[in-house]
Amino acid sequence: MIIAALDFSDANAPVIKATTKLAKALDESVYLVHVIEPEPTYAAYGLTPDEFPIAQEIHEETRHRSKQKLTKIAAQMELANVKIKVLHGQPLNAILDYAHKSDADTLVLDSHGHGFLSSLLLGSVAEGCVRESKIPFLIVPVKRDT
Numbered sequence: 586m587i588i589a590a591l592d593f594s595d596a597n598a599p600v601i602k603a604t605t606k607l608a609k610a611l612d613e614s615v616y617l618v619h620v621i622e623p624e625p626t627y628a629a630y631g632l633t634p635d636e637f638p639i640a641q642e643i644h645e646e647t648r649h650r651s652k653q654k655l656t657k658i659a660a661q662m663e664l665a666n667v668k669i670k671v672l673h674g675q676p677l678n679a680i681l682d683y684a685h686k687s688d689a690d691t692l693v694l695d696s697h698g699h700g701f702l703s704s705l706l707l708g709s710v711a712e713g714c715v716r717e718s719k720i721p722f723l724i725v726p727v728k729r730d731t
Contacts, residue, residue: 588616589693590680590710593654596695596727603725604693605662613690614666617659618683619651620676677713684720692722 589604591597608615621644648671655669672679684692696711711724 586616586687586689587611587613587691587693588618588680588684588687588689590676590695591617591619591655591658592676592695593619593651594695596725597658599725599727600693600695601658601662603723605664607691607693607723608664611690614668615659615662615664616668616670616687616689617655618670618672618680619655620672620674620679621647621651622676623674677710677717680710681714681717684718689720692718692720694722694724695727696724 587604587608589600591600604615604617607613651671652669655671659667659669670683672683674682680692680694683689692714694711694714696709714722714724
């Protein structure tokens, strides 16, 4: 099984193309995954979920739209076995946890190429995979507009 991590940015097209080629060449199934990052907790502001119901509504709408986008992308891939999964949490941890637990053969993701300083300060999912992944991965370079 191949897992392709998508962030719904312009970088997705090269990841989808590379994943499709790899899946066809290896006759593998594909899981398209997207991670929804946690919202700041309303408890930090002294609110309960009942006092701030809009946060739950926003989260559910985000999940619904993410599933729709993944479903649309899966339908366009021209592969026989593509499934989708919406994950929750910090992107690197959520993707690696899912990949390891699902016994994936390969992980495909993009490298936005934000540069050294950005990676140093913000971290990077691709860089984190290099350090922490226990399965093979393919990092698809994405050209930046200069």
